Amino acid sequence: MILIDGKQTAAHLKEKIRSEVDQFLLKGLRPPHLVAVLVGEDPASLAYVKSKERQSQKVGFKSTLLHYDDDISEADLLKIINQLNRDDAVDGYIVQLPLPAHIDAQKIIMAVDPQKDVDGFHPMNLGKMLANLPTFLPATPYGILELIKQYNLPTEGKNVLIIGRSLIVGRPLSILLSQKRQGGNATVTVAHSKTRNLKDLCLQADIIITALGKANFLTGDMVKEGVIVIDAGINEIAAPEKKRGYKLVGDVDFESISRKASYLTPVPGGVGPMTIAMLLQNTLKAYKQRL
Ligand code: NAP
Numbered sequence: 001m002i003l004i005d006g007k008q009t010a011a012h013l014k015e016k017i018r019s020e021v022d023q024f025l026l027k028g029l030r031p032p033h034l035v036a037v038l039v040g041e042d043p044a045s046l047a048y049v050k051s052k053e054r055q056s057q058k059v060g061f062k063s064t065l066l067h068y069d070d071d072i073s074e075a076d077l078l079k080i081i082n083q084l085n086r087d088d089a090v091d092g093y094i095v096q097l098p099l100p101a102h103i104d105a106q107k108i109i110m111a112v113d114p115q116k117d118v119d120g121f122h123p124m125n126l127g128k129m130l131a132n133l134p135t136f137l138p139a140t141p142y143g144i145l146e147l148i149k150q151y152n153l154p155t156e157g158k159n160v161l162i163i164g165r166s167l168i169v170g171r172p173l174s175i176l177l178s179q180k181r182q183g184g185n186a187t188v189t190v191a192h193s194k195t196r197n198l199k200d201l202c203l204q205a206d207i208i209i210t211a212l213g214k215a216n217f218l219t220g221d222m223v224k225e226g227v228i229v230i231d232a233g234i235n236e237i238a239a240p241e242k243k244r245g246y247k248l249v250g251d252v253d254f255e256s257i258s259r260k261a262s263y264l265t266p267v268p269g270g271v272g273p274m275t276i277a278m279l280l281q282n283t284l285k286a287y288k289q290r291l
Contacts (some may be wrong), residue, residue, distance in 0.1 A: 001258050002151075004230070004265040006143070010159075010273035011148050011154040013060050017280050021060035024281045024287075033062040034118065034280075035084060035093035039077065039103070040070030044236075045096045052094070054275050066137045074103045078111055078160040092247065092286040094279065097168075115289065119280040121134045123166065129172060131244030132179055141173040143274025144209065144230055149183050153207070153228055153263060161201050162216070163251070164211035167230050173209060198222075210251035220256030232271045253291035 001109040021031055034056045036049045049065060056063035064082065077099075084093050085107035089288055095115055099105045102110050120136040127136035137145070148155060158178050170190055178188040186207070191198055200209060202222040210218050215235035223229070233251030250267030265271055 001261050002110060002263045002269060003265055004147055004151055006265060006270040007274045009147060010277035013146070013274075013277040014055065014280065015286055016106060017277075018059045021285060025060065029291070031062050031090075031176055032091050032283050033064070033089055034043075034283045035064045035066060035090050037077075037080065037084075037093060037095045038065060038067045038119065039072055040068075040095070042098075045098075049096050052276055052279065056280060059280055061280070070100045072103075074107065077108060079102060083109045085111075085116065090116065092116045092283040094119045099256040116286060118279060119287055120172075120282065126167075126172065130175055132181070136285065137278070138168055138178070139173045139275045139278040139282065140169045140211075140232055140271060141176055142278040142281075143271055144173060144232065145183055146278065147174055147230065147265065147271070147274055151263065155183055158186050159204055160186040160188045160203035160207045160209065161191060162209045162211065163187060163191045163198070164213070164232075165190050166211065169211035173211070174175075200239070205258055212251050213251050214251055216253040217251045218257060219253045219258050223257060223260055225260050226262045227260060229257055229261045230265050230271065231267050234267060235273060265275050 008156055025031060036052055038045060038049045046163070050241060053065055055061045084090050095108055095112070097105060099108065109121050110123070113120050114122045115124050117209060118136055121137040125135045129137060155177060162170045162174050174188045174190045177184055177186045189201055199222050205227060208218065208223060208227060209232060213231040213233055215237050218229070229252055231250035231252040235249050235251070236246045237249055239245065239247035248268050254266065
Protein backbone atom coordinates (compact mmCIF):
# COMPACT_ATOMS: atom_id res chain seq x y z
CA MET A 1 0.00 0.00 0.00
CA ILE A 2 1.30 3.41 -0.93
CA LEU A 3 0.56 6.23 1.43
CA ILE A 4 -0.38 9.41 -0.42
CA ASP A 5 1.61 12.13 1.29
CA GLY A 6 -0.49 15.28 1.14
CA LYS A 7 1.81 17.13 3.50
CA GLN A 8 4.84 16.70 1.27
CA THR A 9 2.89 17.36 -1.96
CA ALA A 10 1.49 20.54 -0.42
CA ALA A 11 4.97 21.57 0.74
CA HIS A 12 6.29 21.30 -2.86
CA LEU A 13 3.39 23.35 -4.16
CA LYS A 14 3.95 26.00 -1.51
CA GLU A 15 7.66 26.19 -2.38
CA LYS A 16 6.69 26.87 -6.00
CA ILE A 17 4.23 29.56 -4.90
CA ARG A 18 6.88 31.10 -2.63
CA SER A 19 9.42 31.32 -5.46
CA GLU A 20 6.85 32.92 -7.79
CA VAL A 21 6.00 35.46 -5.10
CA ASP A 22 9.73 36.19 -4.61
CA GLN A 23 10.01 36.97 -8.33
CA PHE A 24 7.19 39.51 -8.07
CA LEU A 25 8.77 41.09 -4.99
CA LEU A 26 12.14 41.34 -6.78
CA LYS A 27 10.38 43.33 -9.48
CA GLY A 28 9.23 45.75 -6.78
CA LEU A 29 5.62 44.62 -6.82
CA ARG A 30 3.52 44.21 -3.66
CA PRO A 31 2.84 40.68 -2.36
CA PRO A 32 -0.49 38.91 -2.97
CA HIS A 33 -2.99 39.75 -0.24
CA LEU A 34 -5.41 37.15 1.16
CA VAL A 35 -8.09 38.16 3.66
CA ALA A 36 -10.03 35.75 5.88
CA VAL A 37 -13.36 36.82 7.36
CA LEU A 38 -14.30 34.96 10.52
CA VAL A 39 -17.53 35.39 12.48
CA GLY A 40 -17.78 34.00 16.01
CA GLU A 41 -15.52 31.88 18.18
CA ASP A 42 -15.98 28.34 16.85
CA PRO A 43 -12.63 26.73 17.84
CA ALA A 44 -12.36 24.59 14.67
CA SER A 45 -13.02 27.60 12.41
CA LEU A 46 -10.55 29.71 14.37
CA ALA A 47 -7.90 26.98 14.06
CA TYR A 48 -8.48 26.69 10.28
CA VAL A 49 -8.29 30.42 9.76
CA LYS A 50 -5.13 30.76 11.88
CA SER A 51 -3.50 27.97 9.90
CA LYS A 52 -4.44 29.65 6.60
CA GLU A 53 -3.00 32.91 7.95
CA ARG A 54 0.30 31.28 9.00
CA GLN A 55 0.72 29.47 5.73
CA SER A 56 -0.13 32.56 3.66
CA GLN A 57 2.66 34.39 5.44
CA LYS A 58 5.08 31.49 4.85
CA VAL A 59 4.64 31.76 1.08
CA GLY A 60 5.21 35.51 1.25
CA PHE A 61 1.60 36.69 1.03
CA LYS A 62 0.19 39.51 3.06
CA SER A 63 -2.51 37.98 5.23
CA THR A 64 -5.29 39.72 7.12
CA LEU A 65 -7.81 38.23 9.51
CA LEU A 66 -11.07 40.14 9.98
CA HIS A 67 -12.68 38.66 13.08
CA TYR A 68 -16.19 39.71 14.16
CA ASP A 69 -18.45 38.81 17.07
CA ASP A 70 -21.16 36.30 16.27
CA ASP A 71 -23.87 38.92 16.80
CA ILE A 72 -22.76 40.94 13.75
CA SER A 73 -25.80 41.61 11.56
CA GLU A 74 -26.14 40.26 8.05
CA ALA A 75 -26.34 43.84 6.75
CA ASP A 76 -23.05 44.77 8.44
CA LEU A 77 -21.33 41.66 7.11
CA LEU A 78 -22.58 42.50 3.61
CA LYS A 79 -21.07 46.00 4.00
CA ILE A 80 -17.71 44.42 4.87
CA ILE A 81 -17.96 42.14 1.83
CA ASN A 82 -18.65 45.14 -0.39
CA GLN A 83 -15.63 46.97 1.05
CA LEU A 84 -13.43 43.96 0.32
CA ASN A 85 -14.78 43.83 -3.23
CA ARG A 86 -13.83 47.49 -3.76
CA ASP A 87 -10.45 47.34 -1.99
CA ASP A 88 -7.74 47.29 -4.67
CA ALA A 89 -5.19 46.04 -2.16
CA VAL A 90 -7.12 42.79 -1.62
CA ASP A 91 -6.60 40.03 -4.21
CA GLY A 92 -8.76 37.34 -2.71
CA TYR A 93 -10.76 36.58 0.39
CA ILE A 94 -12.61 33.78 2.09
CA VAL A 95 -15.57 33.87 4.43
CA GLN A 96 -15.05 31.02 6.87
CA LEU A 97 -18.11 28.77 7.07
CA PRO A 98 -20.30 27.95 8.90
CA LEU A 99 -21.80 31.38 9.64
CA PRO A 100 -24.20 31.94 12.58
CA ALA A 101 -27.80 30.91 11.89
CA HIS A 102 -29.10 34.51 11.61
CA ILE A 103 -26.86 35.13 8.57
CA ASP A 104 -27.86 33.70 5.19
CA ALA A 105 -24.59 32.14 4.00
CA GLN A 106 -25.87 31.92 0.43
CA LYS A 107 -26.54 35.67 0.39
CA ILE A 108 -23.00 36.32 1.61
CA ILE A 109 -21.43 33.98 -0.96
CA MET A 110 -23.46 35.66 -3.72
CA ALA A 111 -22.10 39.06 -2.65
CA VAL A 112 -18.44 38.02 -3.05
CA ASP A 113 -16.82 39.42 -6.19
CA PRO A 114 -16.25 36.27 -8.34
CA GLN A 115 -12.78 37.65 -9.26
CA LYS A 116 -11.82 37.55 -5.56
CA ASP A 117 -13.68 34.34 -4.73
CA VAL A 118 -10.60 32.20 -4.00
CA ASP A 119 -12.77 29.55 -2.29
CA GLY A 120 -14.55 29.05 -5.63
CA PHE A 121 -17.99 28.95 -3.97
CA HIS A 122 -19.68 31.72 -5.98
CA PRO A 123 -22.27 30.28 -8.41
CA MET A 124 -20.51 32.07 -11.30
CA ASN A 125 -17.29 30.18 -10.55
CA LEU A 126 -19.14 26.92 -9.94
CA GLY A 127 -20.86 27.45 -13.32
CA LYS A 128 -17.52 28.01 -15.04
CA MET A 129 -16.24 24.83 -13.44
CA LEU A 130 -19.29 22.97 -14.79
CA ALA A 131 -18.56 24.33 -18.27
CA ASN A 132 -14.87 23.32 -17.93
CA LEU A 133 -13.76 26.97 -18.22
CA PRO A 134 -10.80 28.47 -16.30
CA THR A 135 -11.93 29.51 -12.82
CA PHE A 136 -11.15 29.21 -9.13
CA LEU A 137 -11.80 25.57 -8.26
CA PRO A 138 -13.04 24.88 -4.71
CA ALA A 139 -9.90 24.13 -2.72
CA THR A 140 -10.63 20.62 -1.41
CA PRO A 141 -11.69 19.08 -4.76
CA TYR A 142 -8.81 20.96 -6.40
CA GLY A 143 -6.41 19.49 -3.84
CA ILE A 144 -7.74 15.97 -4.48
CA LEU A 145 -7.28 16.46 -8.25
CA GLU A 146 -3.73 17.59 -7.60
CA LEU A 147 -2.98 14.48 -5.50
CA ILE A 148 -4.41 12.31 -8.29
CA LYS A 149 -2.14 14.12 -10.75
CA GLN A 150 1.02 14.02 -8.62
CA TYR A 151 0.61 10.30 -7.86
CA ASN A 152 -0.38 9.53 -11.44
CA LEU A 153 -3.49 7.70 -10.29
CA PRO A 154 -5.50 6.32 -13.21
CA THR A 155 -9.03 7.74 -13.46
CA GLU A 156 -9.93 7.14 -17.10
CA GLY A 157 -12.74 4.59 -17.39
CA LYS A 158 -12.53 3.85 -13.67
CA ASN A 159 -15.51 3.49 -11.35
CA VAL A 160 -15.21 6.31 -8.84
CA LEU A 161 -17.50 6.44 -5.83
CA ILE A 162 -17.74 9.70 -3.92
CA ILE A 163 -19.46 9.45 -0.55
CA GLY A 164 -20.91 12.88 0.30
CA ARG A 165 -22.58 15.43 -1.98
CA SER A 166 -21.79 18.76 -0.32
CA LEU A 167 -21.20 21.84 -2.44
CA ILE A 168 -17.68 22.23 -1.08
CA VAL A 169 -16.38 18.69 -1.64
CA GLY A 170 -18.46 15.88 -3.13
CA ARG A 171 -20.53 17.59 -5.79
CA PRO A 172 -17.80 19.68 -7.45
CA LEU A 173 -15.45 16.70 -7.31
CA SER A 174 -18.03 14.52 -9.09
CA ILE A 175 -18.13 17.04 -11.94
CA LEU A 176 -14.36 17.42 -12.20
CA LEU A 177 -13.65 13.69 -12.22
CA SER A 178 -16.29 12.97 -14.87
CA GLN A 179 -15.09 15.71 -17.24
CA LYS A 180 -13.46 14.88 -20.53
CA ARG A 181 -9.83 15.60 -19.74
CA GLN A 182 -6.69 14.25 -18.17
CA GLY A 183 -7.34 13.33 -14.57
CA GLY A 184 -11.03 12.98 -15.46
CA ASN A 185 -12.92 10.60 -17.76
CA ALA A 186 -14.11 8.56 -14.77
CA THR A 187 -17.53 6.98 -14.32
CA VAL A 188 -18.64 8.71 -11.15
CA THR A 189 -21.28 7.72 -8.61
CA VAL A 190 -22.20 10.12 -5.82
CA ALA A 191 -23.54 8.54 -2.64
CA HIS A 192 -25.31 10.38 0.20
CA SER A 193 -27.38 9.65 3.27
CA LYS A 194 -30.33 8.39 1.21
CA THR A 195 -28.23 5.98 -0.85
CA ARG A 196 -29.21 2.35 -0.57
CA ASN A 197 -26.82 -0.59 -0.99
CA LEU A 198 -23.77 1.59 -0.26
CA LYS A 199 -21.62 -1.45 0.50
CA ASP A 200 -22.35 -2.92 -2.96
CA LEU A 201 -21.39 0.39 -4.57
CA CYS A 202 -18.18 0.49 -2.54
CA LEU A 203 -17.27 -3.05 -3.56
CA GLN A 204 -17.61 -2.09 -7.25
CA ALA A 205 -15.48 1.04 -6.97
CA ASP A 206 -11.90 1.32 -8.22
CA ILE A 207 -11.51 4.64 -6.41
CA ILE A 208 -13.45 5.74 -3.31
CA ILE A 209 -13.42 9.30 -2.05
CA THR A 210 -14.97 9.81 1.35
CA ALA A 211 -16.35 13.22 2.31
CA LEU A 212 -19.14 12.55 4.76
CA GLY A 213 -17.77 13.52 8.15
CA LYS A 214 -18.24 10.21 9.98
CA ALA A 215 -15.23 8.84 11.83
CA ASN A 216 -13.95 5.45 10.64
CA PHE A 217 -17.05 4.93 8.44
CA LEU A 218 -15.43 3.05 5.54
CA THR A 219 -14.11 -0.32 6.69
CA GLY A 220 -12.01 -3.00 5.00
CA ASP A 221 -14.94 -5.37 4.41
CA MET A 222 -16.64 -2.69 2.25
CA VAL A 223 -13.92 -2.40 -0.40
CA LYS A 224 -12.27 -4.55 -3.00
CA GLU A 225 -8.62 -5.52 -3.04
CA GLY A 226 -6.39 -2.85 -4.64
CA VAL A 227 -8.89 0.01 -4.28
CA ILE A 228 -7.59 3.60 -4.20
CA VAL A 229 -9.02 5.50 -1.21
CA ILE A 230 -8.90 9.25 -0.72
CA ASP A 231 -10.19 10.38 2.64
CA ALA A 232 -11.37 14.00 2.84
CA GLY A 233 -13.05 13.57 6.22
CA ILE A 234 -11.79 15.38 9.30
CA ASN A 235 -13.43 14.21 12.52
CA GLU A 236 -12.58 14.81 16.14
CA ILE A 237 -12.73 11.78 18.40
CA ALA A 238 -12.04 11.59 22.12
CA ALA A 239 -8.43 10.72 22.97
CA PRO A 240 -7.83 11.07 26.73
CA GLU A 241 -4.14 10.23 26.18
CA LYS A 242 -3.70 13.46 24.19
CA LYS A 243 -3.10 16.75 25.93
CA ARG A 244 -6.00 18.41 24.13
CA GLY A 245 -8.29 15.40 24.85
CA TYR A 246 -9.13 14.56 21.22
CA LYS A 247 -7.51 13.52 17.98
CA LEU A 248 -8.36 13.93 14.31
CA VAL A 249 -9.35 10.95 12.19
CA GLY A 250 -10.81 10.61 8.72
CA ASP A 251 -13.93 8.89 7.41
CA VAL A 252 -11.84 5.80 6.75
CA ASP A 253 -10.96 3.05 9.18
CA PHE A 254 -7.28 3.36 8.40
CA GLU A 255 -6.19 0.04 9.83
CA SER A 256 -8.58 -2.26 7.94
CA ILE A 257 -8.54 -0.23 4.71
CA SER A 258 -4.75 -0.08 4.59
CA ARG A 259 -4.69 -3.90 4.39
CA LYS A 260 -6.66 -3.83 1.10
CA ALA A 261 -5.99 -0.49 -0.60
CA SER A 262 -3.27 0.10 -3.18
CA TYR A 263 -3.16 3.83 -2.32
CA LEU A 264 -4.53 5.64 0.72
CA THR A 265 -4.44 9.18 2.12
CA PRO A 266 -3.81 9.51 5.86
CA VAL A 267 -5.68 11.88 8.19
CA PRO A 268 -4.07 14.14 9.18
CA GLY A 269 -1.50 14.72 6.44
CA GLY A 270 -3.56 13.79 3.37
CA VAL A 271 -6.23 16.00 1.82
CA GLY A 272 -6.16 18.63 4.60
CA PRO A 273 -2.77 20.22 3.77
CA MET A 274 -3.67 20.18 0.06
CA THR A 275 -6.80 22.25 0.70
CA ILE A 276 -4.76 25.12 2.11
CA ALA A 277 -2.12 24.84 -0.63
CA MET A 278 -4.82 25.13 -3.30
CA LEU A 279 -6.36 28.13 -1.58
CA LEU A 280 -2.94 29.79 -1.80
CA GLN A 281 -2.68 28.72 -5.45
CA ASN A 282 -6.07 30.34 -6.15
CA THR A 283 -4.96 33.52 -4.38
CA LEU A 284 -1.80 33.71 -6.48
CA LYS A 285 -3.97 33.29 -9.58
CA ALA A 286 -6.30 36.09 -8.44
CA TYR A 287 -3.25 38.33 -7.82
CA LYS A 288 -1.79 37.62 -11.26
CA GLN A 289 -5.14 38.36 -12.91
CA ARG A 290 -5.19 41.76 -11.22
CA LEU A 291 -1.61 42.81 -12.09
P1 NAP B 1 -21.53 17.96 4.86
O1 NAP B 1 -21.90 19.23 4.20
O2 NAP B 1 -22.05 17.63 6.21
O3 NAP B 1 -21.91 16.77 3.87
C1 NAP B 1 -21.82 15.44 4.24
C2 NAP B 1 -22.31 14.57 3.13
O4 NAP B 1 -22.20 13.21 3.53
C3 NAP B 1 -23.78 14.80 2.80
O5 NAP B 1 -23.97 14.77 1.40
C4 NAP B 1 -24.48 13.63 3.47
O6 NAP B 1 -25.66 13.23 2.79
C5 NAP B 1 -23.43 12.55 3.34
N1 NAP B 1 -23.60 11.52 4.36
C6 NAP B 1 -23.75 11.69 5.70
N2 NAP B 1 -23.91 10.51 6.30
C7 NAP B 1 -23.86 9.57 5.32
C8 NAP B 1 -23.96 8.16 5.31
N3 NAP B 1 -24.15 7.46 6.43
N4 NAP B 1 -23.86 7.52 4.10
C9 NAP B 1 -23.66 8.20 2.97
N5 NAP B 1 -23.56 9.54 2.92
C10 NAP B 1 -23.66 10.22 4.08
O7 NAP B 1 -19.96 17.79 4.98
P2 NAP B 1 -18.74 18.49 4.18
O8 NAP B 1 -18.67 19.91 4.54
O9 NAP B 1 -18.75 18.05 2.77
O10 NAP B 1 -17.55 17.73 4.93
C11 NAP B 1 -17.41 16.33 4.89
C12 NAP B 1 -16.17 15.94 5.66
O11 NAP B 1 -15.04 16.49 4.99
C13 NAP B 1 -16.11 16.50 7.10
O12 NAP B 1 -15.42 15.57 7.91
C14 NAP B 1 -15.28 17.76 6.95
O13 NAP B 1 -14.60 18.10 8.14
C15 NAP B 1 -14.31 17.32 5.88
N6 NAP B 1 -13.74 18.43 5.11
C16 NAP B 1 -12.41 18.40 4.96
C17 NAP B 1 -11.78 19.38 4.23
C18 NAP B 1 -10.30 19.30 4.08
O14 NAP B 1 -9.66 20.30 3.93
N7 NAP B 1 -9.74 18.10 4.09
C19 NAP B 1 -12.51 20.41 3.66
C20 NAP B 1 -13.91 20.39 3.78
C21 NAP B 1 -14.51 19.39 4.51
P3 NAP B 1 -26.96 14.19 2.65
O15 NAP B 1 -26.61 15.17 1.58
O16 NAP B 1 -28.03 13.26 2.25
O17 NAP B 1 -27.15 14.83 4.00
